[in-house]
Amino acid sequence: xxxxxxxxxxxxxxxxxxxxxxxxxxxxxxxxxxxxxxxxxxxxxxxxxxxxxxxxxxxxxxxxxxxxxxxxxxxxxxxxxxxxxxxxxxxxxxxxxxxxxxxxxxxxxxxxxxxxxxxxxxxxxxxxxxxxxxxxxxxxxxxxxxxxxxxxxxxxxxxxxxxxxxxxxxxxxxxxxxxxxxxxxxxxxxxxxxxxxxxxxxxxxxxxxxxxxxxxxxxxxxxxxxxxxxxxxxxxxxxxxxxxxxxxxxxxxxxxxxxxxxxxxxxxxxxxxxxxxxxxxxxxxxxxxxxxxxxxxxxxxxxxxxxxxxxxxxxxxxxxxxxxxxxxxxxxxxxxxxxxxxxxxxxxxxxxxxxxxxxxxxxxxxxxxxxxxxxxxxxxx
Numbered sequence: 001x002x003x004x005x006x007x008x009x010x011x012x013x014x015x016x017x018x019x020x021x022x023x024x025x026x027x028x029x030x031x032x033x034x035x036x037x038x039x040x041x042x043x044x045x046x047x048x049x050x051x052x053x054x055x056x057x058x059x060x061x062x063x064x065x066x067x068x069x070x071x072x073x074x075x076x077x078x079x080x081x082x083x084x085x086x087x088x089x090x091x092x093x094x095x096x097x098x099x100x101x102x103x104x105x106x107x108x109x110x111x112x113x114x115x116x117x118x119x120x121x122x123x124x125x126x127x128x129x130x131x132x133x134x135x136x137x138x139x140x141x142x143x144x145x146x147x148x149x150x151x152x153x154x155x156x157x158x159x160x161x162x163x164x165x166x167x168x169x170x171x172x173x174x175x176x177x178x179x180x181x182x183x184x185x186x187x188x189x190x191x192x193x194x195x196x197x198x199x200x201x202x203x204x205x206x207x208x209x210x211x212x213x214x215x216x217x218x219x220x221x222x223x224x225x226x227x228x229x230x231x232x233x234x235x236x237x238x239x240x241x242x243x244x245x246x247x248x249x250x251x252x253x254x255x256x257x258x259x260x261x262x263x264x265x266x267x268x269x270x271x272x273x274x275x276x277x278x279x280x281x282x283x284x285x286x287x288x289x290x291x292x293x294x295x296x297x298x299x300x301x302x303x304x305x306x307x308x309x310x311x312x313x314x315x316x317x318x319x320x321x322x323x324x325x326x327x328x329x330x331x332x333x334x335x336x337x338x339x340x341x342x343x344x345x346x347x348x349x350x351x352x353x354x355x356x357x358x359x360x361x362x363x364x365x366x367x368x369x370x371x372x373x374x375x376x377x378x379x380x381x
Contacts, residue, residue: 166262168261169257170257171255172254172255172271172272172274172379173252173272174250174252174253175252175276176250176251177250177282177283178224178247178250179223179224181222181245181246182221182222182223182236182244183218183220183243183245184207184219184220184241184243187217187218190216192216203239204359205220206359206362206366208220208367208370219366221233221366222362224283225286228286231290235293255376257323270316271316274316277312281306281313282368284306287302289346289358292349292355293355293358297350297353298349298350303347303350310343314340320332328378331371332375334371335375338365338368338371342364342368345358345360345364346361
């Protein structure tokens with residue numbers, strides 16, 4: 001078989017059985033030795049009949065085991081150049097992949113190496129800085145003189161005493177206030193008074209408990225005059241409740257307080273008139289609640305007067321709180337809050353004629369007077 005210049009021929013090795021036949025390349029010829037039926041003349045040349053040649057013997061090409069030979073450049077499969085280009089691309093991709101893997105490994109190694117160096121560098125700095133402290137303190141620097149810092153604390157300690165002296169005294173006067181209390185009972189124990197107080201509360205009546213001379217009194221109302229207190233007591237008697245009217249006047253008194261020397265005159269005036277404002281408000285409020293019980297309504301002019309006095313009481317109370325010790329402020333705040341509750345209840349009654357609001361006003365007034373006496377006594381101490 002001839003080689004075509006445009007093809008690549010691959011041949012496989014021939015089995016060992018065919019190697020024996022390779023020694024004789026010529027086809028075998030078999031002679032016919034069968035007897036002849038006719039006698040042929042010897043003078044004539046014998047006729048030899050041709051014997052058919054076996055044509056089924058496989059043709060074997062030259063054995064070139066696993067050899068690839070490329071001839072030409074325009075073969076059916078692209079020839080040598082196409083295979084060479086394909087191999088070149090594969091080699092290039094493989095080289096790029098290997099380069100990426102090696103580069104990544106190098107980068108990771110550098111990163112871990114840098115981190116390890118940083119971790120190892122910190123202790124070295126600490127070890128270097130640690131022995132630096134004891135080198136220059138004990139031997140080279142003399143101890144400081146102890147007398148240099150002694151005068152400073154004495155000068156600073158004298159400053160607060162100088163500031164504390166810069167105050168002035170202000171006198172607050174509290175006029176006498178007549179009070180008449182409607183008493184519901186007196187008990188020897190606080191528990192007994194508490195039980196009676198709870199029973200009155202269930203009926204919706206105002207209740208105020210006071211410790212007086214080792215006993216505990218329960219009050220159900222108050223008035224700035226005996227007539228006002230008697231009118232309230234009569235309502236209890238009509239409800240089959242035994243009550244008594246007791247006179248409990250508040251004596252006139254005065255207290256002296258220390259205020260800053262630079263306090264404005266307006267603030268000082270507010271502080272000094274708090275006693276008068278409180279007494280005037282108590283009288284007006286008591287008269288208005290008595291009118292409400294008796295008439296079932298209150299006059300608008302009286303209500304307006306009560307509101308104005310209440311605003312003055314709040315103004316004077318703020319001025320007093322600004323110069324009062326922190327421990328005494330809660331008593332003043334309680335008194336101002338109870339006065340506000342009493343005013344709010346009377347406002348509700350002026351818009352809605354419900355006697356319950358007047359009972360709330362009576363209870364708030366009794367608590368207001370008790371808190372006021374408590375903070376007056378605290379200012380005397």
